[in-house]
Amino acid sequence: DVKVTQSSRYLVKRTGEKVFLECVQDMDHENMFWYRQDPGLGLRLIYFSYDVKMKEKGDIPEGYSVSREKKERFSLILESASTNQTSMYLCASSSLNRYNEQFFGPGTRLTVL
Amino acid sequence: EDQVTQSPEALRLQEGESSSLNCSYTVSGLRGLFWYRQDPGKGPEFLFTLYSAGEEKEKERLKATLTKKESFLHITAPKPEDSATYLCAVQADRDDKIIFGKGTRLHILP
Numbered sequence: 633d634v635k636v637t638q639s640s641r642y643l644v645k646r647t648g649e650k651v652f653l654e655c656v657q658d659m660d661h662e663n664m665f666w667y668r669q670d671p672g673l674g675l676r677l678i679y680f681s682y683d684v685k686m687k688e689k690g691d692i693p694e695g696y697s698v699s700r701e702k703k704e705r706f707s708l709i710l711e712s713a714s715t716n717q718t719s720m721y722l723c724a725s726s727s728l729n730r731y732n733e734q735f736f737g738p739g740t741r742l743t744v745l
Numbered sequence: 746e747d748q749v750t751q752s753p754e755a756l757r758l759q760e761g762e763s764s765s766l767n768c769s770y771t772v773s774g775l776r777g778l779f780w781y782r783q784d785p786g787k788g789p790e791f792l793f794t795l796y797s798a799g800e801e802k803e804k805e806r807l808k809a810t811l812t813k814k815e816s817f818l819h820i821t822a823p824k825p826e827d828s829a830t831y832l833c834a835v836q837a838d839r840d841d842k843i844i845f846g847k848g849t850r851l852h853i854l855p
Contacts, residue, residue, distance in 0.1 A: 636788070675789070675832065675845040682841075690842065722788050732779050732836055732843060736788025 635659075636737035638723050644743045651710040653740050655723030661735075662728040664706035666690075666698060668719040669739070675722070681706055682728075713744045747772045749846035751833050757852045761822050766831055766849045769815040774838030778816050780809050781832040783848070789832055823853045 639654035657664065665680040667690075677690030679698040687698050695717060699707045706725075710717055720741050724734040752767045770778065777796050781789035793802040795811040802809045806827060808819045818831055830848040837844075 672847065674847040675834075677842060680841070688841070724788070731841065732777055732794055732834075733791050734789075734843075735791070738786070739788055 636723055636725055636735050638721075638737040638740050640740050641738060642741050642743075644745065645713050646745050647714060649713050649744075651713050651742065651744075653708040653710075653721055653723075653742070655706045655708070655725075655737055656704055657706075657723075657725040657735070658704065659725060659727070659735065660703065661725035662703070663726045663731060663734075664700065665724040665726075665734065666696075666706065666708045667722045667724065668692070669722055670719050678708065713742075715744050718742060718744045747835065747837055747844050749833055749835055749844050751831075751846035751849050753849060754847070755850040755852070757854060758820075758823055759854050760824060763819070763821045763823070765820070766818040766851070767815060768818070768833030768846055770833075770835045771814075772835050772837045772844075776836040776838050778811055779834045779836070779843070780807075780816070780818055781834065783830045783832055792831075820851070823851075825853045825855050827851065828853045 636657045666678040667675045669675050681687045681700045697709045720739050722739045723737040726734045748771045750769050780792040783789040793809045798813045800811050806821050810817050830850045832848045834843045834845040
């Protein structure tokens with residue numbers, strides 16, 4: 633059974649803290665993605681990666697960075713968390729030739745106080 | 746600007762009452778249109794990809810169709826377990842980004 637796992641289901645942090653969200657996939661997928669999902673705004677792409685050490689900005693990269701040191705792992709970093717980064721964060725992966733058939737993790741609900 | 750609009754925002758149906766969800770899009774060159782299902786507290790689950798006008802895909806009680814301006818997700822004789830949010834997304838020819846609509850919340854009453 634294919635799987636994308638995220639390090640936490642719920643996370644509460646304070647303004648200014650550095651936050652790491654981790655995502656691991658076991659499908660040997662080349663592509664990995666980070667989205668945030670907000671009511672009324674839908675899913676928005678933050679960053680994606682199509683290979684180890686490669687990254688591309690999505691639609692809303694400001695305030696975020698990413699790291700992909702190993703194929704199976706893609707990390708999202710909030711350098712200095714702010715209240716407007718309170719959201720549901722979803723990680724996804726897909727294979728090289730099936731880019732749009734994305735497998736999503738269960739999500740991390742982040743609250744920044 | 747590329748855009749995806751889904752309607753209605755929410756839909757309540759009785760079990761067995763067939764209906765359709767709409768996804769209209771504007772994109773400069775469509776590479777593909779995708780449907781996902783999302784259950785509460787979970788990540789989206791891939792359902793279909795449609796590539797060209799006239800194409801249809803089916804899975805159990807769901808059938809997705811595509812025209813040059815919109816896609817429909819038809820649900821035939823739905824059951825309560827079909828209750829979920831259905832997301833539509835498009836990918837343009839010119840880049841790899843996928844743009845998601847805001848979804849339709851479907852609730853099937855037993």
